[in-house]
Amino acid sequence: MKYCPLAISIMVSILVAHGATDAFLNRHMPPKVPFPDALDSACISVPKLDDVLEYALILGNGDINGLLYSEGGTLILRITKNDVWDARLDTSNDPPLPTLALLKRLAFGDWENRAWILPPGYKLRGLDSYRAHPYPCPRTCAIARISNLPPKPFWKQIRAQGVHNAWKRRGNVTVMSIEGKAGASNGYAFGPLSIATDEYSHLRVRLSGTKNARVFVELQGANNATIFSSGWLDSPMKSKELTFKLPPGKSISRIILYTWTKDGKRAENRFEAVEFVGKSDTLSINLSTIAPPTCPAKLDIRRAVAHVDGISGGPPKAVVRALAHCNAFLIESSAQVELLPVRTPEIPASACGERNGVKWLHQRIPGDLDWAGMEFAVALATNGNRRAIAVVTSLESSDVIGDAVKLAQSVAMANLSNTIDKHEAIWERFWSVSGIDISDELLCKEWYRNLYFLRCVTKPGVVSPGLFASLIDEHPAWHGDYHTNYNIQQTFWSCFITNHTDLLEPYERLVMNYLPRARWLARRIFNCNGAYFPHVLFAYEPAHPERCRSRNGRQYIHHVWGFTIGVSGFTVQPLWWRYKHEP
Template sequence: MTHSICIDHPIVTPDDGLFLGNGDLSVSCWQSPGTIIFQLGKNNFWDTRLLLDKNPKPAHIEELRTLVMDPNFKVDGTSRKLNGDKLTDRQREICRRVPSQGYTAPMPKPGPQVHLHYPPDWRQCSIRQTLEIERGLLRIEIRHFAGGMLVLEAVVHPEENRLALHWTLSGITPENRYGGYFYGLPDMPLVYATLSREKELTREEFIRREYLDHGNRHSQNMSPLPPPQTLLQNNVLIQKIPDSMSLYTAGAIPEDGGSETFADVLCLTPSKDCSEGTFSFGVSTDSAEDAMQLAQQSNWETDLQAQTDSCDKFWNRSRVSFDSPVLEECYYAAMHGKRSLLKAGVYPPGLFFPSALKDFSLWRGDYHLNYNYQSIFMGAYESNHLEQGDAYFTGIAPLLELGEKISRDYYGIDGGCFVQLCGYPFPVEDDYFGSLPLGRMAYMTGWVAAYFYRRFLLTQDLDFLKNKAYPFLKKAAVFYTGFLQEDDQGIYHAFPSNQGECDFSYAGTMDQPQVIYHAAYALHCASQAATILHVDRELAAEWEHIRSHLPEQFSEMPKDMAPEFFNFDGKKADAKKAPDFLTPGNPSYDWYFGHMPYRFSIRLRGGIWRVAEDYQALIDYLKRWRQPNGLMRAMSVATHGYYGPWTESLAIVGSLNDMLMTSDGGIIRLFPGIPDGHSASFSTLRAEGAFLVSAIKQERVKKVDIFAECNGTCRLVNPWPQADCILEYHGETEALSGEILNIQMQAGTSCCLRQR
């Protein structure tokens, strides 16, 4: 079965556009009268200006320990309102937002627009837009009532940053042809393309339009910096950000066609009365020459075949099916989004799709490490796409380099790493967020550690564990060893650190659940990794000692489950009640979809999802948030406006994977989110222990296939607890029974399970 997204009306904003991409270059397609518009975005095109000289010296943890002992002291987590007695000027300056946060940079920047022009007098037309997900192909048909038809196909090359367009025009007659010679003005071809970039809006005009769009003024307090300069040279559009970087976009002249420039617009024209043609555009942050070479190397048939081959390889890595079209369509649209945005070795995007960015972005479009950044990668490894999940490490690398400095200089912990709340995909000299209320939260370090270790659990890749994961896990454990404070009873406390986006006060910074859970799991991951690698035996023992001597109220946390899948924000989910995201009046239902995937997976992985009661409500909820282009909005337009699709909404892939299979603690559970009487199936989802699992449920589980990438014991909750099952392995058949099935497997072998 293949999947498509079809829209039979014009799309009027890039937020809602149909999208293509290769993990670095992405495109959003929408329309205005007489034009099909492709807005381009490149993951690493950022305004990198960071005014650190405007900031006070970042806060040292000892300053904060002294400050927070005042029982009247508090900095509100959202309003930043400050309470405290006899505060010094230094204390006040570290309790305010750092000045550099008030500017319009750092921030990802939008690329240019390609306009495919067709007869502008074609107003009485029908339009059908089809995104063929498994082919990575966008096809648009525009039919004039008097018989003319334009067919446009578009692909983004899977490896080279190039947009290729192929068009055909048919049925042209005097009845549907408009225009002609008029006092020397050029008679434009019926189809042609332009490349341009509008000048960046002033801050005042942006705020005015923001208010007109949705009644809010989120960007009104940003101070502008000199805007990017746009110029056109030798058919290359250059967007140059002062004291930062440039984006180069080139358009290749069509065969037997021509080009002209006017007012920084590049116009590409086919030969006169041509009924078929191609346009290609190359994008680079390296040089104009590189962009032009990319554009000129295009061949439509070659690019289309490269995309077809790449898509075949991608979609053969795993498959899922649900008997609910809503669930299946959501999954494939989001997976297509991940394929468009994520690629190993390439900086991942920030909060928004690069192909639909506005001139300015909420929260400067940065990497937010308190769930947003992690969300885009949720489910990547489980869906057997290491190439997606590994982009995480490229993006996080500058934050880890900075984190070592913060640990050393502002916590006094040599050899540790403190991961800051927010970050950017480029190196910086010093802590740019080192003030209250949110600049000294100590739980992001553990969240990052969990991701490193999860990759090992799912792949059993010892080279990765030794050379990439353990070096960071050790730094995370060293940080928590120095940060956690031992009392006279031998219990270790997390102080001071707030959680979520909560107040910074004595009560708000002592043993916050989110901090304790992430610290405990990071210590556990580091000690387990050291044991596996036979290194740092004494440190591993110390880390386990600290983990086992945390405050007793946190002992309920499962040792082998990452905290984000147990207790997302420090608040336990109530197993007896409907989830908050299915409850009107709750933010996750009313306006904040972004939290939903983690909150949903907590219930699935923790065994508290009310599968029979809430299954249909879940489907209705997804229908409520799903847009015509298949994506979810992480936050409603009513509250946050149009800023482009939110990357965190792609986390729904992880939750839908979890409906089919979980494997926390190395125990595989099949179809925890699918009620009896419903059907679903999947192939080669990845489980802990490096097992690739396939299963079919037709009202009840029918068959399970498991492939082992490594030697090990596959532990599976028996899908048929009331009956024996048959194991077929190595050409032999064996009857198994019990609550947990333990199957010894050798690397490179497969087994099959079915009910007797």
């Protein structure tokens, strides 16, 4: 193996002159990957795909991106696009913006609640804009379901705190067991379901357990929100029927059973029946239905393509790309592909239709007093075993449905070899800009893989990715926002030493667009000139808060973390590094 010490990899292994750029390479030399064997060896192989957190494969072109995984024997492609945000900000309950002057007075006086910087006597109105709603946050565009199997509910492990965690049939009962530390628990979920509590008002569970076991029953609705939980109960040692009254007006999407070991020794719950009791009938849950088989898959990061092996009775064989030259996914598979909307209670239901044989879904996201909202369309076109899924937003089109349909159709009908050649040429040019080949194989692979992940979620001209470029659900932690206390900056740190400073452009534009607001905040909060960047930014914040109709100039400030020393320095440091690399 060739060896290039990591300490000098910046200068030697990238194999380009100082300050070289993509444009320079295009003009003066054909793209050539410096260490093709090292790059090829960084491909990602997974033994299975049935866990979105552990095994999902990431595909993206810097604007659209997706997570490819399996669920219930079905391939799932969860599709996002950087500019798709529910960017509403409801500041109606927010307290007045904190000021340094008020903070000083409180620090030397009677400070009643140190979680807030409030004028004396001020009473909070309710949950503030950060806690009252899931938004502002990025949103999933759609889910593509790739399968020839009808969707079926099944039991799946969702918690495994023990050294032993099992779900097995024993005669006519299902035995759930755990062994490990005292207080450890495991959980198995059954879904997807669609059960209305107005129709089935009670849940009945018949079980017995060991003396050291406890049981917990949970029912969830949309986006895994809890709608009922039993709390931890001591498991009956003899068969007993537990009946729970359910809250009305709810829709159950899955049921979860948990088992706890009190002493760490093996504990068992023996489930004989789980039933939803209705007005006229009883709906029994099958306790023997386990997850269908999954299969291995491979992600070729050099060519940005995922290969799914497929397995009988499980996920189908498929080849999937997020095309580098346009905002469309290309799927090659003999299985059926279905386009599914993502439903949340915060936004209106999407519309679905078909035009010229191309299926589409259209989603409107409402605005607020100072943000107009947005819309997007996702279109699915079919050409034999080839499918194209295109995404178009109102930030780039005045006819999102029409343009999404046209793009999907053009990709599906284009010459396949030419399409793949265009896609791979862009990635080959990307990889030609830098490379390493070092003796530490793990570090070498991670270098290439993380650079691939970065390129999947950013490129010049797009909206900057937030804390989570790809979404596993519709309630991303911390709103999926831009946390400027190093969290968002670290996403882009690697673009400098890898000679890909152009990947910083979306972040740089985010900061520069925020600058007028940052200057306003410096005056309002610190009564000084300059610019103050708080530790939380969102997409599409109006640049001029003094013109906003929302309370506090439509500004959210965390009264504690917002005053973190150095946040503004963290925020602008990558811009300084960009200048130092490309003055």
